Amino acid sequence: MVDRPQALVRTTRLIAAFDPTRPAELRRWVFTNAAPLVPDTDLLNAVVLVVNEAVTTAGVTAPAEEDIAVTLRRGPAGLRCEVLATAVLPEVHRSRLPSDRRVRELWMAMQVSADIDVHIRPYGTGSRIAVTLLPGAWS
């Protein structure tokens, strides 16, 4: 049996809200909380970039200025970050440039690393943007 780091054997869930017009604090939060799980700095920076784009996208498509809720889960299933958007946004596919310009910057950010998946699903009256770093990406 191989000992695994504590961060990998139990799941933790963190929830916070951020001002999408000033995302520096969000980046600090993601970096700090993802770092124990993602030792590869380039991969960690890529995660931060994609989550930053997800929150920025949620912010610029919102009908009014509002904080954006972000949930970060880390555990044996990997790292998953969910961003709630008020607007209804289209799904993004890695291999297809989206025709909807609102999600192009998010699509571009997900091209930085093949280990990061992004899915946009309907959620209530808006959308949920899920950014996933699959387990094994950092091993």
Added chain:
Amino acid sequence: MSARVDGAAADAKHGRVAQPDPHACLLSVSAEQRAEVASAFVGAGDRVVFLGADPGWFVRRLCEDGRAPAYACAGPSPCGAEATVLSGARMLCLYDNHSLSGTRRAAVLAGHRDLLVAPALFDDRILRITRRGDVLRLAGEVDISNRHAVIEAMRGAPDALMIDMASLRFIDAGGVGAMYAAAAGRVRLLRPQPTPRKVVQLFDPTAERLVCEGMRRG
């Protein structure tokens, strides 16, 4: 590059340089900023004495600026500063702000007349933009809150623009898009870190306007 050492410098080497009183200090947050301000502090034709462990970076910066150093040498700093530049009758002590405790910082400020602030085109504590000749230098992070400042700086710059990105840790896709739109011609991006470089190359894969040169590890 050549640094001459004369009698005054030799005195400095043995800790016998008179300390102008009062004098200025700079609490820098990066070696680049320290070199930038120290270089700007030296007037044309000034006799210069450098006190510190390694005058190389300072002499290099003066040479890059097209000003041959008159005198430079290593020696102890009278104020315990990381480095000190004596230019004519003026003296500037340079400290690394990150390494100072609160009480030490207060003591440094109390012991100097002026606190110099490095001139910047923009500084919101997330991103700092400075300009030296044809080179814009971006340090920190570019995002939706400050990309407008990058655009303004680029528009006020000459056509043959270079942007030093070595100290830029983060730029989002929107920031790169804005730079692409603001580029009057081809813009040379010097020493970008890996993630910013990837974003630039995804946005402009043929380097039509944004050309990455050199590599800097993050």
